[in-house]
Amino acid sequence: MTSAVTTDKSARPGYGQLLRTPGALGFILPGFAARQPFAMLTVSIVLLVQHTTGSFGSAGIVAAVTGVSMAVFAPQMGKLVDRIGQSRVLVPVVLAHAAAVGVLTTLALLGSPLWALALAAIPAGATVPQVGPMVRSRWAAKLEGSPLLSTAAAFESVTDEFTFVVGPVLATFLCTAIHPSAGLITEATLTIVGGLLFAAQRGTQPKPVPRAANGEKHAPALSFPGLRVLIVAFIGIGAVFGGMLVSLAAFSEEIGNPGANGLLYGIFAAGNMIAGIAMGAIAWKIGPRRRLMLGYIGLTATASVLWAADSAILLGALGLVVGLCIAPALITGYTMIEQLVPAASRTEAFAWLTGAVAFGQAGAVTLAGRLADAHGSSYGFLVPMAATALALLTLLVLRGKLAPKAPSRIVNSSTPASSAAPKAVRNTVNERGMGHRVPVTVD
Structure with missing residues (x-):
């Protein structure tokens, strides 16, 4: 299957169309x-x-x-x-x-x-x-x-x-x-x-793709530098989940209302869900790499002020914005796997990202818990702040590793890329994933 699929440009792909996919x-x-x-x-x-x-x-x-x-x-x-x-x-x-x-x-x-x-x-x-x-x-x-x-x-x-x-x-x-x-x-x-x-x-x-299918040696997913960069980003996202889980519980205990924890975390999760639904309904005109960077900048900015919240209302509002910023980064990162990793290694690549979230969450739960026990919930919120800041720095420094590969090199790992293809053609990449091929600037 080629990477270009003819579609009606006037039609915005939505969830109804997605669910009508045969076998879905x-x-x-x-x-x-x-x-x-x-x-x-x-x-x-x-x-x-x-x-x-x-x-x-x-x-x-x-x-x-x-x-x-x-x-x-x-x-x-x-x-x-x-x-x-x-x-x-x-x-x-x-x-x-x-x-x-x-x-x-x-x-x-x-x-x-x-x-x-x-x-x-x-x-x-x-x-x-x-x-x-x-x-x-x-x-x-x-x-x-x-x-x-x-x-x-x-x-x-x-x-x-x-x-x-x-x-x-x-x-x-x-x-x-x-x-x-x-x-x-x-x-x-x-x-x-x-x-x-x-x-x-x-x-x-x-x-399944055997190790030596079509005379081609299988490359581990981790060998692709773009995935390694995304793993760092997803560890930061996992740290937000873990840090919020522990610190919100500690904050609720501090204000004498333990039951507020469920409401506050629900608001945070609701923000993530709302942004996720919106992400699927928008016909994006900017490439996924830029969307990832913008989403992560917003996530880092909002996670950096959580520690200063001194009321449940303010913390709930900030948690909602944090949730709204997580979805663009998370969804875009998963979407970029199609461009960065061959089909033969994609399940492994997705599992690396899922594992990165779990690892970040486990580490944040432990560290934020210790800080909250020793110094209060405000210190627990420093964990997502530090984790997202370090991950954002990594994304900024290594953003070149997230440049999408030419379709012939990434869509079908069993089909050798044509080294004789003109350079202009090989650099023609449609980051939006739309069905028509147009020269675009890879950002």
Whole structure:
């Protein structure tokens, strides 16, 4: 499939058109169920371990080990998916994850020591099924070169954010109203049911690319410098999620209204969802690299003043703006993978970005928690400020690495790029992903 797809320039691609893509609903619905556990796992672990040990510190350690383990193993899972296919990887992974979560739950209920819980958290995190990257890979395969690809990226971001709104609420209700282990039991059940149903949709999964397909040596996703730059950016985004989660809770405790935490985080998440929906409805006239830079500048600017908020109203307003700024950076980063990484390595690339968010979140939860405990919530908000500032500096210095490759070099990794193609043609890149080829300035 070529990178140029003829489309009606007068028609703005929207969510309705996206959902009418043949076969899309078949993987969207089970994919949504299968990614719920991703949002439920951390909260369920914290609530169960805190209940059995009486320590939020111990609960945080076990949750952080789970997050780091997932961040380390997610790219390896993505790489394996690219080699042998989604279904062949997903079926054993969901079964292994359910078993690992069962072991962790049992140890916690038996009152096992912290070191045993931390060890059990490693396989629980390592086997978290990377359904989000798999869904994004299916969209990328079906919509390669189509203007609907940016709409799909926005749709996935909204889905992810909705998951992170519903998942923690559901887990909290189950652990507090039914039983402390009910959250993890439900998480494991959803993993098996949703994961197996998603794996059964074989018709829409990208074809695996063997290591030596068509005489071409497969390049690891991390070998592409643009992905490495995006990983740094996504670690910063993860730090915002983690820092906000802990610092908002600490702030609510300080003002004597613990219940405000849910409202404040909900406002933050709502901002992300609103911006995500808007991102998919706008026909952009600027390239993705510039959109990423502008979004990250806004994110860094707003995250840098969170520490100064001295009222719930002001903090809620700032949290809303932070959420509005996260979506453009997050969605654009995922969209750029099509231009920066060959199809044969895209699931691995998406998994690297998902793992980067998890790693940033795990680190921020730990650091912000320590700062908030020792000095107050204002110091906890310094973590997202510092993380986004460092990531923005990296983006500014290495922005050249995010320049899109020529379509012939990136869309089909099994088709050698023509070295004889005229330079002017090879540099003709449509950053907007529209169906007509026009010379544009690569920003």
